[in-house]
Amino acid sequence: MQIRITNSLTRQKEPLRTLVPGKLSLYVCGVTVYDFSHVGHARVYIVFDVVQRTARRMGLDVTYVRNFTDVDDKIIARANQNGETTDALTTRMIAAFHEDMDRLDCERPQVEPRVTTHMPEIVAMIEQIIARGHGYVVPGEVQADGSIAQDVYFDVRTFPPYGALSGRSQDDNADGASERVQHDARKHSQADFALWKSAKPGEPFWNSPWGNGRPGWHIECSAMACKHLGETFDVHCGGKDLVFPHHENEIAQARAANGQEFARQWMHNGFVTIDSEKMSKSLGNFFTIRDVLARFHPQVLRYFLLTAHYTHPLNFSDRSLEEAQKRVLAIYEKLAAAEALLTARGMASGGQMDEPELELVENARGELQDALCDDFNTPRALAALSEPIAALSLALDKPKAAGALDVIAQVRAFLHEASGWLGLFQHPPTTVVEAIVAQARDRLFPPGSEALANVERLLVERQEARAAKDWKRADEARDALTQVGAEVRDGPQGTTWRPRLTDEA
RNA sequence: GGCGGCAUGGCCAAGUGGUAAGGCAGAGGACUGCAAAUCCUCCAUCCCCGGUUCGAAUCCGGGUGCCGCCUCCA
Numbered sequence A: 001m002q003i004r005i006t007n008s009l010t011r012q013k014e015p016l017r018t019l020v021p022g023k024l025s026l027y028v029c030g031v032t033v034y035d036f037s038h039v040g041h042a043r044v045y046i047v048f049d050v051v052q053r054t055a056r057r058m059g060l061d062v063t064y065v066r067n068f069t070d071v072d073d074k075i076i077a078r079a080n081q082n083g084e085t086t087d088a089l090t091t092r093m094i095a096a097f098h099e100d101m102d103r104l105d106c107e108r109p110q111v112e113p114r115v116t117t118h119m120p121e122i123v124a125m126i127e128q129i130i131a132r133g134h135g136y137v138v139p140g141e142v143q144a145d146g147s148i149a150q151d152v153y154f155d156v157r158t159f160p161p162y163g164a165l166s167g168r169s170q171d172d173n174a175d176g177a178s179e180r181v182q183h184d185a186r187k188h189s190q191a192d193f194a195l196w197k198s199a200k201p202g203e204p205f206w207n208s209p210w211g212n213g214r215p216g217w218h219i220e221c222s223a224m225a226c227k228h229l230g231e232t233f234d235v236h237c238g239g240k241d242l243v244f245p246h247h248e249n250e251i252a253q254a255r256a257a258n259g260q261e262f263a264r265q266w267m268h269n270g271f272v273t274i275d276s277e278k279m280s281k282s283l284g285n286f287f288t289i290r291d292v293l294a295r296f297h298p299q300v301l302r303y304f305l306l307t308a309h310y311t312h313p314l315n316f317s318d319r320s321l322e323e324a325q326k327r328v329l330a331i332y333e334k335l336a337a338a339e340a341l342l343t344a345r346g347m348a349s350g351g352q353m354d355e356p357e358l359e360l361v362e363n364a365r366g367e368l369q370d371a372l373c374d375d376f377n378t379p380r381a382l383a384a385l386s387e388p389i390a391a392l393s394l395a396l397d398k399p400k401a402a403g404a405l406d407v408i409a410q411v412r413a414f415l416h417e418a419s420g421w422l423g424l425f426q427h428p429p430t431t432v433v434e435a436i437v438a439q440a441r442d443r444l445f446p447p448g449s450e451a452l453a454n455v456e457r458l459l460v461e462r463q464e465a466r467a468a469k470d471w472k473r474a475d476e477a478r479d480a481l482t483q484v485g486a487e488v489r490d491g492p493q494g495t496t497w498r499p500r501l502t503d504e505a
Numbered sequence B: 001g002g003c004g005g006c007a008u009g010g011c012c013a014a015g016u017g018g019u020a021a022g023g024c025a026g027a028g029g030a031c032u033g034c035a036a037a038u039c040c041u042c043c044a045u046c047c048c049c050g051g052u053u054c055g056a057a058u059c060c061g062g063g064u065g066c067c068g069c070c071u072c073c074a
Helices: A039-057 A073-082 A086-103 A119-131 A170-174 A219-229 A240-258 A289-293 A298-305 A318-344 A359-373 A378-384 A386-397 A404-422 A429-444 A450-467 A471-484
Strands: A004-007 A012-015 A023-028 A061-066 A135-142 A148-154 A193-198 A213-215 A232-239 A262-269 A272-274 A486-491 A494-499
Touching: A004 A262, A023 A039, A023 A219, A039 A061, A039 A232, A039 A262, A039 A272, A039 A289, A039 A298, A039 A359, A039 A404, A061 A219, A073 A086, A086 A289, A119 A135, A119 A148, A119 A193, A119 A213, A119 A219, A119 A240, A135 A193, A148 A213, A148 A240, A193 A240, A219 A232, A219 A240, A219 A262, A232 A240, A240 A262, A289 A298, A298 A318, A318 A386, A318 A404, A318 A429, A359 A378, A359 A386, A359 A404, A378 A386, A378 A404, A386 A404, A429 A494, A450 A471, A450 A486, A450 A494, A471 A486
Parallel strands: A023 A061, A023 A232, A232 A262
Antiparallel strands: A004 A012, A135 A148, A148 A193, A193 A213, A486 A494
């Protein structure tokens, strides 16, 4: 089976091509570490985590590189604002990013290069670009010692393929855009972009042939990708908003510097939206990953972000999160029930039986793989889980039916296998169920709160009424509990209650 | 202004030529003192108009609506 991807360069679905058979080199643009990451970032890295997992499971030896941009105007501004060094800020934010990604079960890339540790490579690439006639040097900022440092620009007009990825001509760029971009007389063309920026007072800087300064925004990815994956590598990925100018510029720089192809295929994921509008820092309509994880389990957020195809926009809303939560919880509850039952029957290991594989599971396994190989169609992959889950439900409902235990064991084993592809449903089920319930309980009925005391009071009252077979009073108590968001359940083990998991009311 | 994307049941969402996956909600049933949870069953002809084709949600043309990029952005 071949993996097919939507290649942004051709705008078509085509087979994933690897330069070296059996090996896949993957570069994903990482974050600029000046703040906590938001849900839009979460989507990118979860999507490409699934890409990476799928490729590995299809037998490819994957080298996954994801950078940190740790030098940038916004970082400098934020560090000043916070009264800390850029280094302190970026170190903190990288740690926070790792923490977020770990919670979301995104596997770590093989290499996570930082701009600040790749200055020699960056400077060398800029020198190459200049040497080959695609870059030029102009006077920049006056330095403390009175000298004038230099800026370096990429000369877009010397690179005819410019615009191929984003599908725009250089003339297009000149028009509408130019009125919003401040005119710079030093540039040959207003579309030219900075390769190296001379240092302003108080900014962090690195020494270079052009004086003290720092790299422009795009060059770091060209340099780090070439260093860690080679001048030509397989796939370069990122959010759709990076197509232009970031990726367009990366291509121009790398190819201008070394004459090689750079990334052979490109993948871009769609935005997370709110009310159909892009979630972004500039619009201010974003939620950080931490904001969301304070209310929803990481598996719920991950599941939600995989419910739409990665190339499409995905609308973020409480309602969607709650729907995802409902589904994730239901599946983990079934897994918990399966585990309990199998343990009780001494079949805890599961999936190691001699019975022939159930056709249903076999089909689902094939569909899961087909779906993911077909351009990482996660909605289809999630749908493939439904039939086995339905079979599991039925078997759990009638565990004494012929073959029921076998179904339970096999579906459980299948879900465990699916979790390797999707990064979902691999956690100890009772832990997840308890975490989700506890999160809602602590929100609605914090420990020691009057709300919690009220629930306990009503529960006692209902118990007394029930003992006296006073159904009217018992129902009143239950209605009152429902009213405040506590759902009562009578079971053979006695009465339990759960906080309402949705946020209505 | 230039370039591009999307429009499927109440909501979310797959599906690129052969008669609409899946999830949530809803309805009916089982279970329950009543409920909840759980289980079973049911529930769309694909924005509008025209065209191509034996046959289109899927291709072409024209509308309408929404969104994105062109400035920092995942």
